[in-house]
Amino acid sequence: MADAASHASYLPPILTFCAGAVIAVPIFRKLGQSAVLGYLAAGIVIGPSLLGVIKDPNAIRSTAEIGVVLLLFLVGLELQPSRLYSMRKDILGSGLAQMGLSAAGIGLAGWWFGLSAAGAVAVGVALALSATSIALQQLEERGHGSEPYGRRTFSILLFQDMAIAPVLALLPLLATTGGPDAGSPMRAIASLGIALFALVLIVLAGRYVMNPLFRILAHSGAKEVMTAAALLIVLGAALLMEHVGLSMAMGAFLAGVMLADSHFRHELEADIEPFRGVLLGLFFMAVGMSLDLELVAANWLLLALAAPLLLLFKIAVVTSILRLSCSSWLEAIRAGALLSPAGEFAFVLLPLGLAQGLLTPQQAGVATALAAISMLLGPIAARLIDAALLSRVAPETMEEDFDGAGNSPVMVIGFGRFGQIVTQALLLQHIDVTVIDSDVERIRSAAQFGFKVYYGDGTRLDVLRAAGAGKARVICVCVDDRQAALHIVEMIKAEFPGVRLHVRAYDRIHAIELMKANVDFQTRETFESALGFGRVTLETLGLTRDEADLVIDHVRDRDAQRMEIQFHEGLAAAINRVPRVAPEPLVPPRAKSKPLTPETRQVIEDGGAEVAIGGVGEPER
Known part of the structure; x- marks a missing residue:
């Protein structure tokens, strides 16, 4: 020692x-x-x-x-x-x-x-x-x-x-003074x-x-x-x-x-x-x-x-x-x-x-x-x-020089199932994309898309800087970890304020947190797919395509209004309005729910004292 x-x-x-x-x-x-x-x-x-x-x-x-x-x-x-x-x-x-x-x-x-x-x-x-x-x-x-x-x-x-x-x-x-064999x-x-x-x-x-x-x-x-x-x-x-x-x-x-x-x-x-x-x-x-x-x-x-x-x-x-x-x-x-x-x-x-x-x-x-x-x-x-x-x-x-330098690529952080679907649309338009992921198998998959793909931890500022985050026009945060996404948003906002941020939200609470972080765009990972699923179900039940679209648009508008209230007034703004985020129908149902078993009736009665005013769906989140 x-x-x-x-x-x-x-x-x-x-x-x-x-x-x-x-x-x-x-x-x-x-x-x-x-x-x-x-x-x-x-x-x-x-x-x-x-x-x-x-x-x-x-x-x-x-x-x-x-x-x-x-x-x-x-x-x-x-x-x-x-x-x-x-x-x-x-x-x-x-x-x-x-x-x-x-x-x-x-x-x-x-x-x-x-x-x-x-x-x-x-x-x-x-x-x-x-x-x-x-x-x-x-x-x-x-x-x-x-x-x-x-x-x-x-x-x-x-x-x-x-x-x-x-x-x-x-x-x-x-x-x-060189030696005899110097040359x-x-x-x-x-x-x-x-x-x-x-x-x-x-x-x-x-x-x-x-x-x-x-x-x-x-x-x-x-x-x-x-x-x-x-x-x-x-x-x-x-x-x-x-x-x-x-x-x-x-x-x-x-x-x-x-x-x-x-x-x-x-x-x-x-x-x-x-x-x-x-x-x-x-x-x-x-x-x-x-x-x-x-x-x-x-x-x-x-x-x-x-x-x-x-x-x-x-x-x-x-x-x-x-x-x-x-x-x-x-x-x-x-x-x-x-x-x-x-x-x-x-x-x-x-x-x-x-x-x-x-x-x-x-x-x-x-x-x-x-x-x-x-x-x-x-x-x-x-x-x-x-x-x-x-x-x-x-x-x-x-x-002119500034405008020419502005044609920077899109950066996608996270190449899981969500990120892969996002990049398909960019690929069809031949848009230059840089993908960052810390999973080796995902990196191999991304290489098939013809993108610039790099192994690295997207939550590290030095990796983002080295990959050219400061030159990107849009950064799409597609990771499936809500805390990691918020951390990345915080870093990018602080270090690259001129870059647009599009972020995948894990659920409704995460979406409101991202809105408070002033991201340019956020979407819940299951919301739009669930609406599309519901539209097809309505059509199957006899509604026309236009009628189903009107219903789905109405659901989307009502959800946006509720999201706006929760964003401005908080998730617990008033005890009689938003005590917690939970599933709630956007319109009053025409009839009361009918429990089909005694166990179900007991569960409903035990929870009846709580007022559930929140988002559409996402009960487990």
Whole structure:
């Protein structure tokens, strides 16, 4: 059992990180800035350059980088292989052009300032990379991941992640202190073969192993095991990629892509999201802690000029490339602003360049500080540029964009007998539907309808958010648990107020509770079917179709009137009016009931003192 000293060794840093995040992030969000800036600022304050609460930032960076790994996994979950293939031109064309032109321009500037040719290449490549976590975080905060400029931004980021492996192999080849076999063709071919084998292994596992595994775990009913399995797959794929010379982020991304078509996708996304958020925040704090303020003060003039120029240059490169690829000026500049800060891998490549002798400690320190400052200034510049651009957009254009975004699908929570009938009508009209259910067999049934079907607990806010509840026009709550339905209604009303809510009511009392919750539409699950049943019975007894319809409409109107009274005055509004909800005839019967047995007579007489004024039917509810 651990003693008090061992507990004390790790608790203070954890408390420090939590306190820094809790204080800094709300302040920056209050100022209208990204949460990323809050994490970076907190890292600077608690790092060795100021308060010195954390002495060694590198000690936590390896753990913090898992946040970037989980981020790429979640990004992969959003990209089906077919969609990824459709982005190949943007990935290879725009991504390669951005990387090449940015690295060349920054490298030439570095060489002009006195770097060696090899050092200039190292700095150029390191600073040409963009901050995947910052760009994706900003897109997520704006909700623009599916916008054209958001997709092109991601395409360039994806190419940069794929380029990490060749870049890591390039730096030792440039080193003057490299071993004699550093550039061996056979070694390079062997490394490439191992990397390709690992990629094929992940693809095959994703296609033939992951879905059956999650199906077995879902049948077990242990949700924490699903979380453990998700972390196992993500971190396992990342570790495998790292061992074969590729980036951990690339392995996690591939694992996500392989699960993008899975019915369990949104449950996995909801399980991973909390870990991603915490560890990604820790990563940004580690970047802030790595900023050496003494070095910044000693080179303040150089950094004050270089940081804005770096941002402007990268914005200009991306804007030019995307403008040539038929993007509008607005989209091109917005994407360029998101890609302007240096990336997370700069803090991997620059120390490697120092270790290989390509850079002096002074040069590596200045380049690292420049990367950190660009990550600090980049989100601010992106927000200012975005605000300035949108202020010039014509209102008519903004309204058109809003209308286009409004064609969101219907979401159906619960795919039991009620939900299946509801979706039949939507299917006939070819309406896009997202179905959420926590029953594996129902998920399999829903897959036959051609809907987007996802395994998940509809009472969890993170699952609803991950499945796109905020983008749906209508959410149909079709679960057969009255308390679960009320809980879902409460969450949706609080988190997604613009969405229409159509809810299945269990019985009359439940319907009134839903009316008080201000749902847009509710219906009792047996009411309309019972009326239809009664109409057919009337026709069988000799009434015409029109006569039967008039009777049924009269019953429906009388029931609606009584429901309105009970809604406004309460289920126990007056002792002589609505003491309880119970079956009651809507019109006075023409004759008294006739008990056919003594037992029946006794039951009626015992209950005669009670006044039964309530709804039609539903005596057992």
